[in-house]
Amino acid sequence: MLQTPPTRFAYLGPEGTFAEAALSTAVGPDQGVRQPAASVPAALAAVRTGEADAALVPLENSVEGSVPATMDGLADGDPLLITREVFLSVSFVLAVRPGTPAADVRSVVSHPHALAQTARTVATWLPGVPALPASSTAAAARAVAEGEHDAAVCAPIAAERYGLVPLAEDVADHPGAVTRFVLVTPPGALPAPTGNDKTSLVAVVGDRTGALLDLLSEFAVRGISLTRIESRPTRERLGVYSFSLDCEGHVADARVGEALAALHRVCDDVRFLGSYARADGRTNRPVPDVAADAAFTDAHAWLTRLRTGQV
Numbered sequence: 001m002l003q004t005p006p007t008r009f010a011y012l013g014p015e016g017t018f019a020e021a022a023l024s025t026a027v028g029p030d031q032g033v034r035q036p037a038a039s040v041p042a043a044l045a046a047v048r049t050g051e052a053d054a055a056l057v058p059l060e061n062s063v064e065g066s067v068p069a070t071m072d073g074l075a076d077g078d079p080l081l082i083t084r085e086v087f088l089s090v091s092f093v094l095a096v097r098p099g100t101p102a103a104d105v106r107s108v109v110s111h112p113h114a115l116a117q118t119a120r121t122v123a124t125w126l127p128g129v130p131a132l133p134a135s136s137t138a139a140a141a142r143a144v145a146e147g148e149h150d151a152a153v154c155a156p157i158a159a160e161r162y163g164l165v166p167l168a169e170d171v172a173d174h175p176g177a178v179t180r181f182v183l184v185t186p187p188g189a190l191p192a193p194t195g196n197d198k199t200s201l202v203a204v205v206g207d208r209t210g211a212l213l214d215l216l217s218e219f220a221v222r223g224i225s226l227t228r229i230e231s232r233p234t235r236e237r238l239g240v241y242s243f244s245l246d247c248e249g250h251v252a253d254a255r256v257g258e259a260l261a262a263l264h265r266v267c268d269d270v271r272f273l274g275s276y277a278r279a280d281g282r283t284n285r286p287v288p289d290v291a292a293d294a295a296f297t298d299a300h301a302w303l304t305r306l307r308t309g310q311v
């Protein structure tokens, strides 16, 4: 009997990242094969080349905002599909090799988002010590274990994994920070609508007055709320931007499908990034009767009658 091979999950590695913890939350601790990737672009590339079936990457944080490598990695290159979102509370330790006093620390290293969320607290422990970027919090812990740097801001589990000890625990300038991760796959079947879904896309608007308002109007007139919108440079030339946004609803919902079709007409480019179950613990706003699927079905049936002489 043929056995289905286990799903291969790439994640922002090495072992001990918050992305790995988010993957365990998303698919269960023992599901599939885990493939740590050296960076977000490497994790996405593994899916695009077929080396992995899915990738778990950080998308945005409640303190620092979006993760540019993920936003740009999804907006450019071969299309990928977000099939899940996962929210994780992040709590950091300031970790050193055993026996290192604070006075001997010459450098502190971590993922830029972790450094940004802890800068003030770290400075109280290590005044004047330069903070350096690493590809992930666990890569930072590993670099400290290998003697490349002296202190890392990382997850407690990463400190343990790389044999470090905490100089300080619960290190946070803004307690309660939450990071949103996404599971991305190659294009294929969409997750079925759950009734509480989100849709993500990237739209490039034309260089003309009112172009962004036109984009927003297509959502507003169909009773669709946005949950995130931000601009990113297209990297073509200064002044040309794309808008990365999430809205409530599933592309299978008539109002969302019609809004996307309208964007296809009014925007220079639209990239659909997926429809998936909303997981931030909130419920989509009630859909007005005039924007419900039944209202669209009824309106289309009416139009068909007009066009076929059944007035």
Ligand SMILES: O=C(O)C(=O)Cc1ccccc1
Pocket (backbone or CB within 6 Å): 012, 016, 017, 018, 019, 020, 058, 061, 090, 111, 113, 114, 135, 136, 137, 138, 179
């Ligand atoms: O580096 C990690 O562990 C990540 O998963 C990225 C990250 C960094 C800082 C906060 C949350 C996620």
